[in-house]
Amino acid sequence: MSKEEGFPLVEVSGTPFERGLQHGRAVPERVKGSVALYRDQLARRGVDVATTNLLAWDVVPKIRAFDETYFEEMRGMAEGAGVSIEDIILVNCRTEMMYGHAALGAAREALDDGCTGLVVLPGAARAGRLMHAHNWDWREACADTGIVLKVKKNGDGPDMLMFTEAGTLGRHGFNSDGLSLSGNFLTCDRDYQGAADVPLGLLRRKMLECRNMTAAMRMLFATRRFCSNNLMLAHAGGEAVDLECAPDEIFWLTPEDDILVHANHWVSAPARAKLVDLGLQNTPDSIYRQRRVTAALMAKRSDIGWDVVKAALADEFGKPEGVLTYPAPASHDSVYCTVATTLMDPGAGVMWVARKPYESREFVEYRL
Numbered sequence: 001m002s003k004e005e006g007f008p009l010v011e012v013s014g015t016p017f018e019r020g021l022q023h024g025r026a027v028p029e030r031v032k033g034s035v036a037l038y039r040d041q042l043a044r045r046g047v048d049v050a051t052t053n054l055l056a057w058d059v060v061p062k063i064r065a066f067d068e069t070y071f072e073e074m075r076g077m078a079e080g081a082g083v084s085i086e087d088i089i090l091v092n093c094r095t096e097m098m099y100g101h102a103a104l105g106a107a108r109e110a111l112d113d114g115c116t117g118l119v120v121l122p123g124a125a126r127a128g129r130l131m132h133a134h135n136w137d138w139r140e141a142c143a144d145t146g147i148v149l150k151v152k153k154n155g156d157g158p159d160m161l162m163f164t165e166a167g168t169l170g171r172h173g174f175n176s177d178g179l180s181l182s183g184n185f186l187t188c189d190r191d192y193q194g195a196a197d198v199p200l201g202l203l204r205r206k207m208l209e210c211r212n213m214t215a216a217m218r219m220l221f222a223t224r225r226f227c228s229n230n231l232m233l234a235h236a237g238g239e240a241v242d243l244e245c246a247p248d249e250i251f252w253l254t255p256e257d258d259i260l261v262h263a264n265h266w267v268s269a270p271a272r273a274k275l276v277d278l279g280l281q282n283t284p285d286s287i288y289r290q291r292r293v294t295a296a297l298m299a300k301r302s303d304i305g306w307d308v309v310k311a312a313l314a315d316e317f318g319k320p321e322g323v324l325t326y327p328a329p330a331s332h333d334s335v336y337c338t339v340a341t342t343l344m345d346p347g348a349g350v351m352w353v354a355r356k357p358y359e360s361r362e363f364v365e366y367r368l
Contacts, residue, residue: 011150125305265283
């Protein structure tokens with residue numbers, strides 16, 4: 001498969017504003033597609049344009065306090081793509097803005113985000129190298145707004161290779177120091193109840209700018225969040241941890257038999273005892289997705305290659321809603337599916353991504 005059939009590679013460097021400007025100019029139509037998708041999703045939730053813009057400006061002080069350079073990069077994206085800064089803030093803060101404003105009339109039902117993630121440590125891998133992979137289950141329209149973003153930091157932190165939505169700072173990927181990260185949707189009864197420091201998308205980008213796992217976790221543990229999220233953090237040197245993040249507390253899981261898998265329900269015993277899981281009513285398939293991927297990997301333990309990982313993430317049990325999710329109706333007149341499957345070898349600096357894997361399981365290679 002050619003890169004033209006996959007997701008476009010966008011390479012950026014220079015100052016934060018210059019990086020954003022290059023990003024926006026490289027894929028303006030994809031950025032506009034991201035904006036249109038989330039403007040429409042908010043409109044269908046009863047949030048008009050004026051209210052959306054007010055919500056965007058409400059979060060600006062949080063963004064600037066967390067990292068002023070992120071706001072500069074967003075300004076560059078807006079100018080480069082020919083959209084407003086409010087549009088770019090919306091795309092970067094879409095989880096909080098779509099689901100976090102019930103008091104303003106936005107519906108918070110149907111929290112139907114998804115994803116299945118996994119890490120295989122070197123001891124269970126055929127090649128003796130850490131493997132990190134992820135199915136992104138979300139809106140079908142994102143198949144036409146996704147990009148692979150290569151960020152060159154020019155010595156100011158590690159370089160990064162990330163799969164993300166056009167117009168955003170990052171989603172999941174790895175850096176030149178061997179750190180890798182992916183995220184899965186979680187929700188609980190504590191979400192959107194109190195003060196927070198930063199939206200999730202910015203937090204993920206900040207973690208990928210860290211030189212090692214310790215720095216990434218230290219920053220995460222010190223940051224309050226608006227809502228829940230699951231983060232799978234790994235390092236090519238042979239370590240991984242799953243961090244189930246409530247807004248005000250983090251529960252952790254480590255690999256068992258060198259394998260770590262997570263879907264969209266709370267797994268750690270303390271979390272299940274302390275929290276009310278609000279996601280299973282809409283994504284009950286998370287339970288068998290987690291079990292089936294774990295079983296598929298355990299069956300090949302010590303001989304897990306990318307063929308095994310690909311097969312596990314292409315499991316169709318429960319079709320259309322399974323590990324590999326086929327297009328199906330979702331909330332607010334949208335279509336939900338596995339938008340992309342991402343495979344990461346952070347030690348080699350290589351990522352492979354399959355677009356619409358329910359149609360084609362051909363992977364395009366990207367290198368840092």
